[in-house]
Amino acid sequence: MSRLDKTPNRTSRKTTRRSFIARTAASAGLAATTLPHKVSARVLGANDRIGFGMIGCGGEGNALMGLVKQLRDAGTKVEIVAVCDIYRPRLSKAAKLHAAKAYDDHRELLADANVDAVGIATPDHIHGGQVINAVRAGKHVYCEKPVTHWRQFELTKQMAAEVRKSGCVFQLGTQYMSDSAWHQARKLIAEGLIGKPLHAECGFFRIGDWGERGMPIDDANAQPGPDLNWEAFLGDAPKRPFDVSRFFRWRMYEDYSGGPVTDLYPHAITQAIYMLGVTFPSLATAIGGKMRYEEREVPDTFHMLVDYPEKVALTMVGTQGSDHACAPARPPSRAPIIRGWEGTLTFEGEEIVFTPGPGNKTHPAKRIRIERPFDHVRHMANFLECCRTGQPPYCPVDLAYHVQTALQMATLAMRAGKTAKFDRAQEAIVI
Numbered sequence: 001m002s003r004l005d006k007t008p009n010r011t012s013r014k015t016t017r018r019s020f021i022a023r024t025a026a027s028a029g030l031a032a033t034t035l036p037h038k039v040s041a042r043v044l045g046a047n048d049r050i051g052f053g054m055i056g057c058g059g060e061g062n063a064l065m066g067l068v069k070q071l072r073d074a075g076t077k078v079e080i081v082a083v084c085d086i087y088r089p090r091l092s093k094a095a096k097l098h099a100a101k102a103y104d105d106h107r108e109l110l111a112d113a114n115v116d117a118v119g120i121a122t123p124d125h126i127h128g129g130q131v132i133n134a135v136r137a138g139k140h141v142y143c144e145k146p147v148t149h150w151r152q153f154e155l156t157k158q159m160a161a162e163v164r165k166s167g168c169v170f171q172l173g174t175q176y177m178s179d180s181a182w183h184q185a186r187k188l189i190a191e192g193l194i195g196k197p198l199h200a201e202c203g204f205f206r207i208g209d210w211g212e213r214g215m216p217i218d219d220a221n222a223q224p225g226p227d228l229n230w231e232a233f234l235g236d237a238p239k240r241p242f243d244v245s246r247f248f249r250w251r252m253y254e255d256y257s258g259g260p261v262t263d264l265y266p267h268a269i270t271q272a273i274y275m276l277g278v279t280f281p282s283l284a285t286a287i288g289g290k291m292r293y294e295e296r297e298v299p300d301t302f303h304m305l306v307d308y309p310e311k312v313a314l315t316m317v318g319t320q321g322s323d324h325a326c327a328p329a330r331p332p333s334r335a336p337i338i339r340g341w342e343g344t345l346t347f348e349g350e351e352i353v354f355t356p357g358p359g360n361k362t363h364p365a366k367r368i369r370i371e372r373p374f375d376h377v378r379h380m381a382n383f384l385e386c387c388r389t390g391q392p393p394y395c396p397v398d399l400a401y402h403v404q405t406a407l408q409m410a411t412l413a414m415r416a417g418k419t420a421k422f423d424r425a426q427e428a429i430v431i
């Protein structure tokens with residue numbers, strides 16, 4: 001049996017403005033573990049081999065290494081040269097599988113001159129500090145979603161600034177952004193097909209995933225020590241004694257995860273925010289809770305409303321308690337519906353469908369063929385290509401930052417039972 005902590009009442013962990021500022025200050029104080037030096041990214045020519053380092057060798061880290069290997073086998077000049085994990089059994093397995101150098105501290109991997117680009121697939125609350133360290137060391141970054149944890153707004157802001165300043169390539173691991181539907185639709189919207197955009201309706205529904213009840217525990221007797229660095233796992237999260245369930249099943253705990261809002265919704269609202277071309281919200285509010293999986297801390301159901309200053313709203317509803325998507329699906333769940341003054345865009349099968357509004361005499365109804373569906377391998381290939389060309393990848397850092405701001409505002413609003421506002425002048429969340 002796993003040792004799950006007693007689930008705290010949601011309101012008992014209410015985030016007040018004071019506690020939020022205190023916590024974000026603590027997260028900004030990652031300085032103790034960040035690298036001070038700045039190194040420029042190595043300029044990669046078309047024929048240079050990209051040395052890839054993987055930080056975090058759990059489920060997704062192994063999946064990303066599989067993509068890199070697939071590309072390498074198909075002729076891309078890339079090699080997995082180094083791997084890092086703070087849990088020795090996973091580290092040793094990955095190092096052996098890829099004949100790569102093993103590091104138990106990501107800062108040592110970043111100091112390896114053979115590493116040009118890194119993948120980051122550690123738990124959510126660890127990403128931000130590792131991204132900062134990576135770009136300071138001159139490494140290009142493919143970072144898993146969510147880009148940071150829900151309580152780390154200041155860190156997210158700092159990370160975006162550091163990536164911009166570094167000139168390194170940054171791709172967020174929202175692989176559904178490799179679907180050309182969103183890129184084609186963004187262009188159609190910018191050209192005025194739907195008139196002034198008004199509303200994006202998004203949804204994410206699924207059930208039965210292992211993350212909902214708990215991820216597998218590799219070793220029920222695991223203990224901190226030379227083979228498991230509990231301090232490094234905790235990062236800036238509250239200091240707690242070692243708990244085997246927290247370590248292996250971190251997704252169930254609010255110190256390290258946020259539930260569907262941060263775990264799954266980056267896969268659904270990134271497309272909408274990108275198509276609309278909006279950045280920081282003006283307001284966000286949300287409701288949610290545990291409607292099916294009582295054994296965890298984080299909600300399984302979360303519904304959010306976001307307003308943008310461009311007079312466009314985004315609604316995102318979803319649950320991990322049912323997988324009925326109730327609108328045309330497009331991986332990973334329900335495709336967004338984009339409404340404008342002059343018409344609506346939906347995504348059906350291989351087509352973008354334009355339905356004109358009743359008074360629209362300019363643009364008749366039409367269906368536009370989607371050039372390419374989503375492809376996880378292409379998302380990684382796009383990252384590697386951008387490391388050579390310097391072009392912006394499918395999901396660059398500012399898009400990741402803007403998406404995460406909306407998700408963080410909604411999470412804080414839900415926890416406080418309030419509406420979160422965004423202060424543009426201060427670039428700060430106010431709740």
Ligand SMILES: NC(=O)c1ccc[n+]([C@@H]2O[C@H](COP(=O)([O-])OP(=O)(O)OC[C@H]3O[C@@H](n4cnc5c(N)ncnc54)[C@H](O)[C@@H]3O)[C@@H](O)[C@H]2O)c1
Pocket residue numbers: 055056057058059060061084085086087090106120121122123124126144145146173174175232233248263
């Ligand atoms: N894009 C996708 O579809 C997708 C799918 C699954 C997971 N993810 C994301 O990938 C990330 C990892 O998820 P997962 O399911 O692989 O989790 P996991 O627990 O299987 O793997 C995380 C690994 O990170 C290691 N780790 C923890 N702290 C570390 C540190 N400070 N330095 C180095 N290693 C550390 C752990 O030991 C573990 O092996 C999460 O952010 C998750 O949201 C994305």
